[in-house]
Amino acid sequence: MHLLGITVALGLLGGIWAQLNVLRPECDSPEAEEAALVAQDYLNAQHTHGYKYALNRIEEIKIYTVPDGNNTHVLEIELLETDCHVLDPTPVANCTVRPKHLTAIEGDCDVVLKKVAGVLTVTAFKCKTEESREDVCLGCSTLLPLNHTQGLNFVQASLTKLNNGTPNLTYALLEVGRMSTQVVAGGQKYITEFVIIEANCVNDTCVPLNDTMAAHGICTSEGINDPSVNCKMFSTMMPLVDANTTGPALPPQVHVHMGYVSHKHGFGHHKLTAHHNPHTNGYLSAESAESAEVVPVAPALTIPAAEPASASPPADDSSSDASASMEVPITVVKREAPASIVANAPAAQKDNVAPVQVCPGRIRFF
Incomplete structure (x- = not known):
């Protein structure tokens, strides 16, 4: 009786295994x-602070196929920070990746996509963002934490200088994107990037316009005491002002509305959104943990037991209840087959063996 139940379970298991297939295309395949x-654009859309990221390398790809064609793609990709802010409408393909000597920022992401009717959609992701410490040159600028006091004072002085040079418009600080410092002849040089937004000012207090049409732009400033400020507006990406005049730095005249300033933290960069739906997706959790490949677990099957040969009731009612049905949990786990079995496998089975994967893929930048 038990043998019959196990035989049926193994037959069903074979059917499930036949329908599950893991493809490993080349990482540089179309x-x-x-x-x-698709993953790059989706991650950038979830990233609400800082800069856009560009694809640098495809580390690995697996495609879990099912008979209905709605396959699942599991990717490991490496991204690099660009100089385009997330509010900048410039396509990421036209953005410049930040070079190593300016402290490149890397994003390593595991992404799960579902393909339905030929359309890929991201269902889960998990990312880690960190500074690249490779090839940091002696004397190069050093990235500062985004809550660095002296750096923020330099940003405020830069914003004041900008507003003094644009009498018909006033801008407030929306976000600090980057701050770095460099030791040069004459002292400590600061290099900053910050996002501005058109503001209404009453007396000394300026509040950003609550309007989707409000002008937004990004400014870069550098200097030891007196900042040199250059800004470009996102709508036109044309220079707003070239404030390169020399003179003593003026005291701040604009009070920043703190509700619009980016999150203060001790990192020198804005991180990618860390995760979305990672714990409810079996594909992603396996990838993130760097565990062995596990095919999704099939549901437990309840298999009715064979009819007893005798019509007489059993002596023990409890044993009858236990034998009325038997729950056989089926867990499908990929394991390495012995070499002798693989070598002697029939030709029909060899056709299902995935080709050797060419991964990781090419490096696009560095």
């Missing part, structure tokens, strides 16, 4: 590239 670019 289908991998398509999925990676």
